[in-house]
Structures are given as structure tokens and as C-alpha cells.
Amino acid sequence: MDRVTQHNNQQAQRKAAMAVLAHAEAGEIAARLRDFTLPDHQDLRAPESGLVMLRGRVGGDGAPFNLGEATVSRAAVRLASGEVGFGYTLGRDGEKARLIALCDALVQSRDFGGAVERDVIAPLREQLMVRREQAAAETAATKVDFYTMVRGEG
Amino acid sequence: MYVAVKGGERAIENAHRLLAHKRRGDQSVPELTLDQISEQLGLSVDRVMSEGSLYDRELAALAIKQARGDLIEAIFLVRAFRATLPRFGASEPVDTGAMRVQRRVSSTFKDIPGGQILGPTFDYTHRLLDPALAQGFVPDAPATAEASTAPTPRVTDILGRDGLIESSPQAEEGASVGDLTREPLNFPADRDLRLQNLARGDEGFLLAMGYSTQRGYGRNHPFAGEIRFGEVEVEFVAEDTGFAVPLGAIALTECQMVNQFKGSATEGPCFTRGYGLAFGQSERKTMSMALVDRALRARELGEEALAPAQDEEFVMSHSDNVQATGFVEHLKLPHYVDFQSELGLLRKLRKEFTDAQAPDAMKEAAE
Numbered sequence: 001m002d003r004v005t006q007h008n009n010q011q012a013q014r015k016a017a018m019a020v021l022a023h024a025e026a027g028e029i030a031a032r033l034r035d036f037t038l039p040d041h042q043d044l045r046a047p048e049s050g051l052v053m054l055r056g057r058v059g060g061d062g063a064p065f066n067l068g069e070a071t072v073s074r075a076a077v078r079l080a081s082g083e084v085g086f087g088y089t090l091g092r093d094g095e096k097a098r099l100i101a102l103c104d105a106l107v108q109s110r111d112f113g114g115a116v117e118r119d120v121i122a123p124l125r126e127q128l129m130v131r132r133e134q135a136a137a138e139t140a141a142t143k144v145d146f147y148t149m150v151r152g153e154g
Numbered sequence: 155m156y157v158a159v160k161g162g163e164r165a166i167e168n169a170h171r172l173l174a175h176k177r178r179g180d181q182s183v184p185e186l187t188l189d190q191i192s193e194q195l196g197l198s199v200d201r202v203m204s205e206g207s208l209y210d211r212e213l214a215a216l217a218i219k220q221a222r223g224d225l226i227e228a229i230f231l232v233r234a235f236r237a238t239l240p241r242f243g244a245s246e247p248v249d250t251g252a253m254r255v256q257r258r259v260s261s262t263f264k265d266i267p268g269g270q271i272l273g274p275t276f277d278y279t280h281r282l283l284d285p286a287l288a289q290g291f292v293p294d295a296p297a298t299a300e301a302s303t304a305p306t307p308r309v310t311d312i313l314g315r316d317g318l319i320e321s322s323p324q325a326e327e328g329a330s331v332g333d334l335t336r337e338p339l340n341f342p343a344d345r346d347l348r349l350q351n352l353a354r355g356d357e358g359f360l361l362a363m364g365y366s367t368q369r370g371y372g373r374n375h376p377f378a379g380e381i382r383f384g385e386v387e388v389e390f391v392a393e394d395t396g397f398a399v400p401l402g403a404i405a406l407t408e409c410q411m412v413n414q415f416k417g418s419a420t421e422g423p424c425f426t427r428g429y430g431l432a433f434g435q436s437e438r439k440t441m442s443m444a445l446v447d448r449a450l451r452a453r454e455l456g457e458e459a460l461a462p463a464q465d466e467e468f469v470m471s472h473s474d475n476v477q478a479t480g481f482v483e484h485l486k487l488p489h490y491v492d493f494q495s496e497l498g499l500l501r502k503l504r505k506e507f508t509d510a511q512a513p514d515a516m517k518e519a520a521e
Contacts, residue, residue: 011397019387022402051236052390052401053244054209055331056353056431058345060308060408062322064247065346066333067353067431069236070209072401076394086395090388090402091210132254136301139256142272143299146264 010108017107017117018100020125022089026096028127029103032120039112040080041102047075047087047094073097083108177222191215200405200434201225205475206232207335207354209404209433226356226475233476244331246389246398250408250431251308255384257435260309262377262412268306273383274435309380310410310427319412319425341467348450348466349443353432355473357439363463363473364445372449372461376428379412383435407436411444416455426455 021029051069058065075087075097085105087097106116178185192199192215202214206229214232221227257273260266272278313319323345325331332347339347352360367374385405389398409430417423428448430440449463462468472478 015397015400019400022400050240050242051208052242052388053333054388054404055245055247056250056349056406057247057322058349059310059322059427059429060250060410060431061311063325063329063346064331065349066244066331066335067248067350068204068207068209068433069241070245070388070401070404071213071239072242072390074242074392086392086399088390088392088395088399088401090404092212133301134298135256136254137298138296139271139273140299140301141297142257142274143302144270144272146270 013117014104014107017103017121018088020121020128021087021100021103023128024124026093026099028124029096029099029120032123033099033102036115036119038102039106039109041077041105042080043075043098044078044084044101045074045076047073047098049073049092049094075101077101077105079105079109081109081111177220186219188212188215188219191218197435198223198225200432200436201357201439202228202232203433204436204439205229205354205356206236208232208236226479230476230479242392243390245401246391248386248388248404248406250382250386250406251311253306253382253384253386253406253408254403255306255382257384258306258380258382260378260380262379263309263312266306266309266312266380268302268304271306306382308382308410310412313379313412313425317422317424319427320416322427339470341470342453343466343470345447345451348470349429349431349447351470351473352430352443352446355443356475356478357436357442359473359475359478360442360446361438363449363469364442366461367445367449367463372452372459372464374426374428374445374448374457375414376445376448377412378441379410379427381407381409381437381441383407383437405434407432407434407440409437409440409444411441411448413448426451 050072052072053069054067055064056067057063070090071092073087073089073092073094073096075094077085077087077098079085083105085101085103085108087099087101087104089096089100103116103120106112107121109116192211195215195218198218199211199214202217202225203209203211205225206214206217208214210232213235214228217228217231217235218225220231255268255271255273257275258268258271260270264270310319310322314321332344332350334347334350339351343351366372368376383405385403387403388401390401391398407430411428411430413426413428415423415425426448428444428446428451430443430447432439432443446463446469449461450466450469452459452464457464459465
């Protein structure tokens with residue numbers, strides 16, 4: 001595998017992990033990390049809250065426009081072995097951003113990447129999927145089944 | 155003057171203390187929690203997020219509690235809060251086509267791919283007050299059915315395939331996205347600024363404007379092509395990561411209005427469109443927004459623009475309820491000096507009037 005492919009693979013993996021973590025509560029991530037022997041790490045950027053302007057598109061698929069802002073928290077963590085992780089999430093929970101950053105750093109680590117996927121990301125993904133499937137099933141029950149009533153004129 | 159100001163300070167302090175007491179109400183009644191507001195008054199929270207122009211359920215719930223349920227006051231509080239935070243940047247435009255749909259209806263096609271999905275709606279309720287809700291109501295668990303994995307394409311995309319509807323305007327290469335929170339508004343305003351203005355505009359104002367187009371003041375023959383509500387993922391290209399980072403999901407409502415057709419010498423006739431998008435489940439808001447968006451396109455589409463809803467300066471200058479309430483409500487602040495000068499002028503005019511009425515009497519009196 002060449003270096004570019006490797007980089008892209010790792011990026012896709014990090015993004016997939018972030019997509020799961022952003023949907024979890026800080027407490028849920030912390031609980032999963034509790035049984036984990038964490039390597040030494042430090043805050044590279046202390047958690048901070050700010051705003052991101054959310055954009056939509058004209059007609060859903062046209063030129064972008066500014067819809068309104070959202071609160072977003074971010075943080076960065078560096079492992080003693082050098083990997084730098086970034087955490088971004090909607091909302092004002094700085095601790096959650098820090099935990100995501102820590103997980104992102106672990107995902108990139110040769111020693112911890114597999115374990116964090118298995119013990120943290122995968123169970124949270126499973127939980128997220130269950131929640132989504134339940135919501136989809138409840139939504140599906142409200143789908144209209146049309147039947148046609150034939151009138152006299154035909 | 156100095157004495158009056160000091161007296162005002164104490165009165166203000168005590169008035170706010172009384173307000174806090176009134177806000178809490180009868181203290182033998184349990185205090186509202188933010189979770190209760192967010193979970194049980196969810197549509198109020200959605201409105202405050204949309205018009206406060208800040209997606210944060212907890213902050214919107216806090217604002218509603220602080221404002222004693224006055225939603226415009228709550229919107230004001232949220233707007234003021236957002237000015238205290240730095241902006242990290244702008245998100246990638248959300249893809250409403252990839253929405254995890256919780257509701258999706260079309261009044262133009264019965265059999266749309268993905269189906270008509272009612273979701274949690276007030277539609278078809280009888281609008282009778284339900285005494286069962288007065289206390290201790292436990293709802294039945296929602297029914298479930300096998301979820302389809304079929305995509306739910308936008309109705310406008312389906313019409314677009316046959317060229318029956320105009321396509322959405324695309325951004326020019328390298329064009330910046332207008333932001334009315336950063337630059338003062340100039341007219342004529344482009345569609346991006348108009349949509350931003352409408353998205354944070356007052357629901358009641360937009361409802362009245364949209365309604366006026368239906369009643370004939372700028373009629374544009376609308377059909378609700380599609381209304382969808384659900385969750386979309388948000389991504390943000392962070393400078394430090396170098397790729398689009400997932401931030402989580404937000405709830406949005408989108409309305410695609412399909413309107414009367416237009417054609418030209420070079421293009422065949424096709425339906426036109428109006429667009430509405432707002433945070434949370436905000437159906438009335440997005441429908442009204444789509445009607446007004448379409449009405450504001452009058453000039454672009456070569457229609458006569460005579461009605462209020464077609465006048466962009468009128469609509470955009472009066473849609474913001476924080477600005478509107480600020481100007482209306484400032485009338486109750488002290489205008490003593492202004493009023494003194496008006497009073498002085500009025501007294502002078504009245505004296506001149508009286509003098510002119512009775513010149514003879516004046517002359518006699520003078521003699």
C-alpha cells in the first residue's frame with residue numbers, strides 16, 4: 001500500500017470514528033474509555049466553545065446560503081507518542097470535544113488504534129444504529145398505504 | 155436630574171427582583187427544568203433556535219425559561235448570547251436529500267418514491283382539547299413497521315429529471331456566501347441573503363406575508379411539492395484537521411413549493427419554485443418562507459411586483475422580530491426631553507392659533 005492510500009484510509013477511519021463519537025454523550029464515551037489503559041497524553045488545545053455558521057442550499061441542491069449558527073466545541077490532544085487528535089462536536093460540552101480528540105489520537109496510534117475501535121467506537125456505533133433503527137421503524141409505521149376507491153364513472 | 159437617576163436604579167433593581175419572583179411563580183409548584191422544556195415544549199425550542207439563529211436546544215430552553223415563555227424575548231436573549239462567542243467558520247452545506255426522514259409529505263404526487271410519511275404531526279387531529287393530558291398522561295409506545303431502505307429523493311429532483319421544473323441556481327465559481335450578520339443589508343439583495351433573512355424571520359410575519367400571496371396580493375399558484383422533516387449530518391472543514399469533520403446531526407424542516415410556470419423564447423415552460431428551510435420541526439415557518447421566497451423572485455421572473463410580499467425591501471426590513479420589537483418597544487423608554495420639546499412647540503402653536511382666532515380681543519386688551 002502506498003503512502004497516499006494509507007493516508008486516505010486513515011483519514012476515512014478517523015472520520016468514521018468522529019461520525020460515531022459526535023453522536024454519543026460525553027458520559028458514554030468516558031464510560032467506554034474507563035476500562036482502557038490510556039497512554040500519557042496532554043491537551044494541545046484546551047476545550048473551547050464557539051460558533052459554526054450552518055449552510056443550506058437554495059432548493060436543497062443549489063447555491064449555498066447561511067441558514068443560522070450552531071454552538072460547537074473543539075479541543076486537541078497529543079499522545080506522548082506524538083499522535084495529535086482533534087475533537088469537534090455540536091454543542092457546548094468541551095469535555096466531550098476533549099474525549100473525541102483523545103479518541104481521534106488513539107485511532108491514529110499503532111498501539112491503540114485497534115483497541116479503541118473495538119472497545120470504544122464499535123460499541124457506540126452499535127448503540128447509535130439501534131437508536132436509528134428504532135426511530136426508522138417508528139417512522140415507517142406512519143407511512144400511508146393508499147388504496148383506490150373505484151367510483152361509478154370508472 | 156442626578157437624584158432621579160439614583161432613584162431609578164433602585165426601582166429597576168427591585169423590578170428585576172420582582173420579575174424573578176414572578177417568573178418562578180407559586181413555589182409550591184415544582185420548578186421547570188430545561189430538559190422538560192426541551193422535551194415537552196420542543197416546538198417552542200425549535201422556533202427560538204430558528205429565529206434566534208442559533209442551533210442549541212439547551213440554550214433555547216434556558217432562554218424560554220428566562221423569558222417566562224415569551225418567545226420573542228427568548229429569541230432576543232439567544233441572539234445576544236451568540237454575539238459572545240467566536241465563530242470558527244462555516245459548515246459544508248447540508249444535504250437535505252440525505253436526510254433521515256421522520257416526516258415527508260407531498261401534495262403534488264400521491265406515489266412518490268419512498269412514500270408519504272406522516273411522522274409526528276398535528277394534521278388530521280380534531281383540534282379538540284384533550285382532558286387526559288391535564289395530568290399524569292402516559293402515551294402508548296409508538297407503533298413500528300419494517301423500515302424501507304429505499305431512498306427518499308426530493309420531489310423537485312423527480313420533476314427536474316423531465317425538465318418540468320426550473321433547476322436550482324448554482325453558485326458561481328469562487329462566489330462568497332452573503333452573510334447579513336456581518337455586512338449591512340443593501341438592496342437589491344441576492345437570493346442567499348434573502349433566504350438567510352427569511353430563515354431567521356418572524357414566523358407570524360412570514361405567515362401573514364405568505365397568506366397575503368394566496369389571497370391575491372402577488373398570487374403565484376403554489377403547491378406544496380414536498381415538506382420533509384428529519385435529521386441531517388453536519389460537516390465542518392477544520393483548518394487543523396485538513397478534512398471535513400463530522401459535527402453530529404441537526405433537525406431541519408424543508409419545504410419545496412412548486413409554483414406556476416414560466417417560459418421564455420429560449421426555454422420551454424416549466425414550474426418555478428420557492429424554498430423554505432428552518433431548524434427543528436417548523437412546518438408553518440418553512441411553508442410561509444417558501445411562499446415569500448417565491449414572491450420575492452417576481453422581478454427575476456419578469457412578473458409585476460406590486461404586492462407587499464413581492465417587495466424585498468419591505469419584507470426584509472420588517473421580518474426580523476428582534477429589530478422590530480426593539481424599535482416598537484423602545485417607545486416605552488424615557489423620552490422626557492423629546493417630549494418636552496414637542497410640548498413646548500405645541501404650546502407655542504396653540505398660542506399662535508389662539509392669537510389668530512381673536513385678534514380683536516387681543517387688540518382691545520393691548521389698548
